[in-house]
Amino acid sequence: MAILEVRNLTHTYSGNSPFMNDAVKDVSFTVEKGEIIGIIGHTGSGKSTLVQHLNGLLKPTEGNVLFENEDIWENPKEIRKIRSKVGLVFQYPEYQLFEETVFKDISFGPRNMGLESEALENTVKEICGIVGVKPEFFEKSPFDLSGGEKRRVAIAGVMAMKPQVIVFDEPTAGLDPKGREDVMEIIRSYRKATNATVIIISHSMEDMAALADKVIVMNKGSLYMFGTAREVFSHSDELRKIGLNVPIVSQVFEALGLNNIPLTVDEAVEILKKRVGDNA
Amino acid sequence: MLKDITFGQYYDATSVVHKCDPRVKILLMIAFIVLIFVSQNMFSLAFACVSVIFVLLISRVPIKLFLKNLKAIWVVLAFTAVINLFYSNTGKVLVSFWIVEITTGGVYRAVFMALRIILLIFISSVLTYTTTPNSLTDGIESLLSPLKYIGLKNAVHIFAMMMTIALRFIPTLIEEAEKIMNAQKARGADLENGSLVERVKALIPILIPLLISSVRRAYELAEAMECRCYNGGVGKTRMKQLTLSVSDLYAIIFIAVFTCGIIGLNIIF
Numbered sequence: 352m353a354i355l356e357v358r359n360l361t362h363t364y365s366g367n368s369p370f371m372n373d374a375v376k377d378v379s380f381t382v383e384k385g386e387i388i389g390i391i392g393h394t395g396s397g398k399s400t401l402v403q404h405l406n407g408l409l410k411p412t413e414g415n416v417l418f419e420n421e422d423i424w425e426n427p428k429e430i431r432k433i434r435s436k437v438g439l440v441f442q443y444p445e446y447q448l449f450e451e452t453v454f455k456d457i458s459f460g461p462r463n464m465g466l467e468s469e470a471l472e473n474t475v476k477e478i479c480g481i482v483g484v485k486p487e488f489f490e491k492s493p494f495d496l497s498g499g500e501k502r503r504v505a506i507a508g509v510m511a512m513k514p515q516v517i518v519f520d521e522p523t524a525g526l527d528p529k530g531r532e533d534v535m536e537i538i539r540s541y542r543k544a545t546n547a548t549v550i551i552i553s554h555s556m557e558d559m560a561a562l563a564d565k566v567i568v569m570n571k572g573s574l575y576m577f578g579t580a581r582e583v584f585s586h587s588d589e590l591r592k593i594g595l596n597v598p599i600v601s602q603v604f605e606a607l608g609l610n611n612i613p614l615t616v617d618e619a620v621e622i623l624k625k626r627v628g629d630n631a
Numbered sequence: 632m633l634k635d636i637t638f639g640q641y642y643d644a645t646s647v648v649h650k651c652d653p654r655v656k657i658l659l660m661i662a663f664i665v666l667i668f669v670s671q672n673m674f675s676l677a678f679a680c681v682s683v684i685f686v687l688l689i690s691r692v693p694i695k696l697f698l699k700n701l702k703a704i705w706v707v708l709a710f711t712a713v714i715n716l717f718y719s720n721t722g723k724v725l726v727s728f729w730i731v732e733i734t735t736g737g738v739y740r741a742v743f744m745a746l747r748i749i750l751l752i753f754i755s756s757v758l759t760y761t762t763t764p765n766s767l768t769d770g771i772e773s774l775l776s777p778l779k780y781i782g783l784k785n786a787v788h789i790f791a792m793m794m795t796i797a798l799r800f801i802p803t804l805i806e807e808a809e810k811i812m813n814a815q816k817a818r819g820a821d822l823e824n825g826s827l828v829e830r831v832k833a834l835i836p837i838l839i840p841l842l843i844s845s846v847r848r849a850y851e852l853a854e855a856m857e858c859r860c861y862n863g864g865v866g867k868t869r870m871k872q873l874t875l876s877v878s879d880l881y882a883i884i885f886i887a888v889f890t891c892g893i894i895g896l897n898i899i900f
Contacts, residue, residue, distance in 0.1 A: 408813050408816060431821060435819055440817075446711035446811065446840055447811055448840065459819075459836065460818040463819030463821065508818060546792050605828065
């Protein structure tokens with residue numbers, strides 16, 4: 352079942368800045384329930400503008416966004432309700448932390464949804480369990496945490512609203528390898544616990560290949576490609592033309608002139624083992 | 632909402648006003664402001680109106696932009712006009728209820744005051760629209776330089792640098808504030824509805840992250856400046872020296888005529 356549908360979405364910034372016009376042009380795609388969708392595109396290709404339409408932060412200049420077959424702008428006064436159904440984690444979400452304690456900060460979202468006392472506390476604790484925020488952190492100030500931990504708390508702050516669709520705008524930007532792996536793990540465990548649909552913007556082709564069921568390629572505000580990760584990454588030349596690439600393992604196999612091209616290291620290992628086995 | 636803030640915004644164009652030396656422009660703007668307050672009667676104020684409109688036209692900045700500045704202060708404007716409406720009891724009584732009465736004198740006064748404020752806004756926007764923030768602070772630094780001789784050696788430079796930085800970071804802060812607002816809205820924050828108290832409370836999740844990021848930014852900027860060997864104003868030379876040109880002469884002549892006009896009209900009528 353389609354949970355989210357974008358129909359002919361166009362967004363024009365009304366500002367008089369010449370290079371900002373038509374940030375998104377006539378984009379259409381459908382997201383099925385439970386899918387993981389990756390969005391890739393060079394800087395300024397309209398990815399961030401596109402995802403801000405999914406929870407109604409931006410209103411389409413033309414076109415519609417449908418959540419469970421209903422136009423989210425049907426009743427503009429109710430637009431705030433969509434934000435708890437479609438969560439959006441911005442780039443560097445740790446910059447939105449503001450409360451005195453970690454626990455209070457994570458409960459900001461659910462409290463805005465109207466949850467109170469015990470229900471609120473249970474929800475926050477449940478989410479902390481899923482994303483791995485330890486109870487001893489609850490009463491700490493979010494500003495005393497390390498960079499990676501701050502991001503974990505900030506992501507938990509959005510997840511605490513239990514959105515059915517959760518969108519991440521470059522969730523691993525600026526983190527060390529351990530931090531990146533942690534964020535990916537948080538996303539996986541949230542999905543496992545809630546069966547949520549996940550949309551991720553990323554510049555890491557490796558993460559996309561490992562995680563995404565389908566990949567959307569944006570170029571200059573338009574939808575350039577939309578298909579399964581394997582389909583999209585089989586067009587390596589086109590991707591390179593618009594400033595993107597395929598995962599490094601794929602590049603290696605391509606450079607070696609092999610025709611069975613893997614997307615992830617695990618796949619590559621399988622293929623190589625087979626070859627070695629055949630030769631031995 | 633935040634995009635309405637146009638203070639410190641430069642509008643690029645080629646005009647006599649743009650070419651003027653910032654020092655001359657600052658001094659002339661001060662003169663203009665003083666003279667607008669000096670105007671005592673309808674005739675001198677009308678003359679001031681014509682002169683201000685003349686300056687607006689030759690600055691080649693779209694009139695729309697000036698009107699936009701007015702939109703931001705219309706509350707102040709309306710408030711002043713209404714207060715002044717009741718302030719005078721000269722002239723014919725137009726409306727009278729309870730203990731207040733509105734007279735022709737009051738109406739005249741209200742219009743007069745409102746017009747003065749509009750002129751003030753217009754003439755000070757000419758300065759910010761036609762002068763880049765950098766040359767504006769250069770001008771201020773140069774104008775304040777006599778203070779060096781009374782023991783405030785580095786203070787003038789520091790003050791000018793602070794102003795440059797403040798002006799430079801207005802757009803950055805606006806952008807940052809918008810980002811944080813979006814992030815909190817995505818967490819269900821309600822910024823548009825509710826009572827006054829609720830709305831002020833709703834600002835906390837925006838102001839705290841904004842404050843923290845400003846402090847962070849300040850540290851980063853200080854480090855970057857030190858990396859480029861910034862050590863205050865001592866011994867610093869300028870890439871662009873301020874020099875007076877023909878446009879400045881025109882400007883001075885214009886303001887002389889304007890001064891004579893206002894004072895003359897004040898005396899005659």
